[in-house]
Amino acid sequence: MLEVLEELSSYGANAEGGVTRLLYTDPWLQAQRAIISKMEQLGLEAGFDAVGNVFGKLPGSRQDEKPLLTGSHIDTVKTGGKYDGAYGVVASMMALGYLKAVYGAPKRTLEAVSFCEEEGSRFPLAYWGSGHVTGARPLWLATEIADSDGVTLLEAMREAGFDVTDATASGQQYPAKREFIGGYIEIHIEQGSILTYKKKQIGIVTAIVGQIRLTVQVTGSSNHAGTTPMKMRKDALAGAAEMVAITEQMALEAGEPLVATVGRLEVKRGTSNVVPGEVEFTLDIRHTDEPEMRTFCVRLLTRLEEIAMRRGLTIETVENLHAPPVAMQESMAKEIEAACEAGGFQHMRLPSGAGHDAQLFGPICPSAMIFVPSVGGISHSPEEFTEADDLIAGFHTLVHVLYQYGYGGKADEIL
């Protein structure tokens, strides 16, 4: 499994030690083809679907039971790491290969999947792969969305050999939208430091946090920094600074799992000797509970309005994203817990603060996620790293859970 993961990182490898595999580019296509080839070696029925997702099927004896999918995504951010997505893809197909080799055909059909896209790095749209399978991303978006070079998603798909203007005529091995899915299990690196901090090898995801993204524009009066007394100023940056401070303070008071971040802040036409007249900043608010997330957001925006009013500033807020939290299934989480106990791996429950393909499956079928530690919490960087021991622990846990659902005690249970 470690060897295959290392080999996969050669597709799109760059000088900094990172990996860049943007959707429908050559390194991406080569990587997906290598996945198919490996899946075939492992005895899986492998092939593309209409948008470039790769499936590797291990057919079960009970054709009436909905298959269990397991996998992650093959694409990366620019100069990303070797593990984000790729680990889940490799672990899933190797797990199925191992199960087939040792136990033969399962009762329930198991499918390893390598989603074409999750990161949203080339096109301003994430989850194109899993969203396509689950029906959350309609195909017509392909003509609407373009990358920074002006290439539409549709053109890029065609260029890579996926022509889906007529979905029924796509001629690909797997259907476009899947109607018949029993469940979904994804293994992924944590991309945070909670597991390391708590000294655990395995994280069992309780929910993928919901997210509200806003842009806040603060307008005051641009004035001469020397000739405008402090009391006569309407300083947009001083106001924005107070807003950033209150955001942090309220988030700390609200407590985990809420996080609130101002990641971008821009002083328009900012120069050292001018009192800033206009500032724009982003707000990223996440929580596992939708009502709490909404309430926090409303309370925060009320405070920002108060700050603006007191200072004679105006603010305008635009909501760019409102994604509700997605709960993972409790019984699947319990199976993962049992697998950790069987394997002797220290484990804990935790929410996922980052988005994952599993959040597209959560609303339509039982879904679960297994996390392994990220050293230093670093991700989306060539420095992304997970210890081999932890990769192996995660792999064993995944194999154990897939065995339960494919062959073992959970194999007869209708999902």
Added chain:
Amino acid sequence: MLEVLEELSSYGANAEGGVTRLLYTDPWLQAQRAIISKMEQLGLEAGFDAVGNVFGKLPGSRQDEKPLLTGSHIDTVKTGGKYDGAYGVVASMMALGYLKAVYGAPKRTLEAVSFCEEEGSRFPLAYWGSGHVTGARPLWLATEIADSDGVTLLEAMREAGFDVTDATASGQQYPAKREFIGGYIEIHIEQGSILTYKKKQIGIVTAIVGQIRLTVQVTGSSNHAGTTPMKMRKDALAGAAEMVAITEQMALEAGEPLVATVGRLEVKRGTSNVVPGEVEFTLDIRHTDEPEMRTFCVRLLTRLEEIAMRRGLTIETVENLHAPPVAMQESMAKEIEAACEAGGFQHMRLPSGAGHDAQLFGPICPSAMIFVPSVGGISHSPEEFTEADDLIAGFHTLVHVLYQYGYGGKADEIL
């Protein structure tokens, strides 16, 4: 005077109603030539010096007395206004023309001056004109400094016809550095709103504030905005926001005339879903009293260090400028006050929060500044405006003071 001022604004006029006359460009050269031509019409001995300053001399009968200079600068910022600098240039030469026409030759030599550069808009260097006359700007700087197109100051000078590589061979009418200066009086728009706020027509400048400019770099840890709990963050922007807030609070507590401004703040590689790891911002601190300015600066930086330490951030500060305050001469200020009383103009004392050519003269000779109101405090913009009544009031005041020093009660006093 108003007509000449309007005419001058046609050199470098742009569509937005503003004026752009960058040092040694064509509009700049045409404007200086128009000044010479107007000075000659007024009966002044007009010409360039080695760097492009224009002098218009009204010779006095007492050649042993050092001349009194009066003027301002001809250059503007990009898309600046019609009044900043130009008002002082026009008012000064028109005042001398008026005095000559009415009273003939003065006792003390009076000189109107149009400095070539004060704003620092084309080259990263301000006060090239007055700094040259007073000796604060050495000529060798001309080979060291380049504009954003890579043209050195020396090349730009030569292009405009000012070849000063050999200063003695410059062949210009006026010498490069002036050793024999009795005093300096400058009339200028306020570029702030204090006069309007206090309903005064004339401001008498007590001092030009000193200024400390710093760049502060705050370094924390860049992390995933979703997967990093609030308590595990080292958020450089949250830290910087607290620093901006404390700067404003301490400046308000310190009271006038201190001002402290964060005009530029940049989140390095800032994106909405990443906890900022690095922020850079500028600090601009001004005060009329050097020890108070220094003390404030040290106290503020200590607080910033405390904030950084408490948050596990590091800060680095670089001082880019430390210009001490320059006091204006009290007896000259009293003459201006008397002139206001004589003219029936409401007046007040105030510090200049902006820098002016007068601050180069303050350390070497008696110097004074007269301010007229800026509507809305707006400057460096096409919206820069001063009411005609106020321009005239300022002009009358200047004429009155120049009369005193050239012909009247102060004409025999050695400056």
